[in-house]
Amino acid sequence: MSQWDAVIVGAGPAGLSAALNLARARRRVLVLDSNRPRNSATFHAHGFLSRDGISPLELRRLGREELEAYPEASYERSVVSSIEPGFTVAHTGGVASARAVIIATGLRELPPALPSLRQFYGTSAHSCMECDGYEYADRPIALVGESDDLAERALLLSQWSRDLVVFTNGADVVDAASEARLAERGARVERRPVRDVAGDRSGITGVVLADGEVVPRAGVFIRPDYEAVLDFADPLGLARDAHGLIVTDPDGRASASGVYAMGDVTPPGPQQLIVAAGMGARVAAALNRDLLG
Ligand SMILES: Cc1cc2nc3c(=O)[nH]c(=O)nc-3n(C[C@H](O)[C@H](O)[C@H](O)COP(=O)(O)OP(=O)(O)OC[C@H]3O[C@@H](n4cnc5c(N)ncnc54)[C@H](O)[C@@H]3O)c2cc1C
Numbered sequence: 001m002s003q004w005d006a007v008i009v010g011a012g013p014a015g016l017s018a019a020l021n022l023a024r025a026r027r028r029v030l031v032l033d034s035n036r037p038r039n040s041a042t043f044h045a046h047g048f049l050s051r052d053g054i055s056p057l058e059l060r061r062l063g064r065e066e067l068e069a070y071p072e073a074s075y076e077r078s079v080v081s082s083i084e085p086g087f088t089v090a091h092t093g094g095v096a097s098a099r100a101v102i103i104a105t106g107l108r109e110l111p112p113a114l115p116s117l118r119q120f121y122g123t124s125a126h127s128c129m130e131c132d133g134y135e136y137a138d139r140p141i142a143l144v145g146e147s148d149d150l151a152e153r154a155l156l157l158s159q160w161s162r163d164l165v166v167f168t169n170g171a172d173v174v175d176a177a178s179e180a181r182l183a184e185r186g187a188r189v190e191r192r193p194v195r196d197v198a199g200d201r202s203g204i205t206g207v208v209l210a211d212g213e214v215v216p217r218a219g220v221f222i223r224p225d226y227e228a229v230l231d232f233a234d235p236l237g238l239a240r241d242a243h244g245l246i247v248t249d250p251d252g253r254a255s256a257s258g259v260y261a262m263g264d265v266t267p268p269g270p271q272q273l274i275v276a277a278g279m280g281a282r283v284a285a286a287l288n289r290d291l292l293g
Contacts, residue, residue: 004030006287007089007098009080009232012037013048013273014263015104016063017280018287023070025288030098031067032091034079038106038264039273041122046131048273059273080232087258100287103233103246103254103261104280107270110225112144112169114196117222124203125220129153130272133160136219142207144194145223146171151178154187157221162186165215167207169194190215228265241267252283253290260287 006022008015011033022029037056039045045056067073078093089096109127111117117125126132143154144167151174154166164187168174174182179189193210197220206214228244239247239255245268246261248254254261262283263276 002030002094002096004028004096004098005291006030006100006102007032007083007087007096008102008104009033009083009089010104010106010263010265011035011060011064011075012104012106012263012276013059013063014106014276014280014283015102016060016067017277018102018104018260018262018284019073019075019280020063020067020070021281021284022288023067023073025284026072027288027291029073030096031073031075032078032080032089032093032096033075035077038109039122042126042132043123045273046134048277056273082232082235084235085256099291100258100260102252102283102287103230103259103265104263104276105229106264107226108229110227112146112222112224114144114194116196116199117220120197120199120204120220124199124218125197125222127222127224128270128272129157129160129221133157133221136161139163139218140216141165142167142215142217142220143223144169144207144220146173147223148173150174150223151182153221153223154182154189155185158182158185158187164188165190165207165217167194167215226264226269230265233259243267243269245269251286252279253286258290 005027006029008031011031019029019031039056076093078091080091082090087098087101140163166189170193195210196208198206206216236256252260252262260283262279
């Protein structure tokens with residue numbers, strides 16, 4: 001069993017950034033990653049300073065390449081199955097022992113049940129407006145969702161295009177005042193149930209209603225649900241919030257001593273690549289100090 005200063009679970013921007021900063025603090029760090037990033041559906045990631053438009057897989061590859069130049073760091077493609085207090089980390093490549101662990105495993109998305117959505121997700125169907133809204137400036141777009149924050153999200157989306165139809169899929173989630181406010185911004189609320197999205201090789205062409213009518217649209221934004229898959233961390237008994245996210249202090253310290261968490265797996269949940277990377281650097285600095293006692 002190998003002994004590390006820190007084992008990091010997850011090599012997205014959060015995990016890689018923490019690893020880089022820990023290696024540069026001369027900490028021995030092992031990064032274990034199952035290589036299943038949530039954003040692999042998309043070809044272009046936006047908003048990361050100096051890397052706007054890069055493929056998310058290329059961003060990760062560059063991060064790994066930088067990390068592996070440090071002899072203090074090691075990366076393994078491996079799935080972590082359990083972390084016992086102390087810490088003993090069991091993974092598909094073996095067992096590792098560490099003074100501290102960092103959990104940066106991101107989230108799993110649960111998209112709405114539209115049969116054809118998956119084939120367009122990441123190219124003309126999106127969940128993050130800040131990431132992909134710009135590409136739809138002034139174009140006909142849709143927001144599909146049933147959550148209580150749908151009107152608020154629609155208002156935000158109207159910043160990118162006022163040619164916006166908000167599909168509630170039959171749910172009573174947009175009140176009259178919100179509908180009036182959206183109308184002032186040019187957005188229309190469609191309350192009939194949605195059956196699917198329509199499209200061709202160029203991408204999404206419309207939203208299909210249950211009655212067969214197709215509302216032409218060039219892109220669709222959805223409001224997926226999310227879940228944090230953290231069975232492997234159960235032995236640590238970490239405090240989680242109402243959404244199952246790991247509760248931490250501002251420097252990423254979780255409720256058990258020596259355990260840290262950051263990125264999308266911590267409140268408020270899904271954010272952006274550069275936010276996750278920034279948090280990784282912050283957690284690395286805190287962990288480095290904590291290891292000195
Ligand atoms: C379709 C899509 C497009 C997006 N576009 C953008 C964009 O343009 N710009 C932007 O800033 N943000 C974008 N985002 C958001 C961005 O991808 C996330 O905010 C960011 O990746 C979160 O980083 P993270 O390090 O917390 O988690 P992730 O990047 O999700 O990385 C988590 C890693 O942990 C690994 N893992 C999970 N469980 C285990 C386990 N048990 N053992 C080992 N490894 C494990 C996973 O395989 C994964 O590699 C997009 C998201 C999606 C879904």
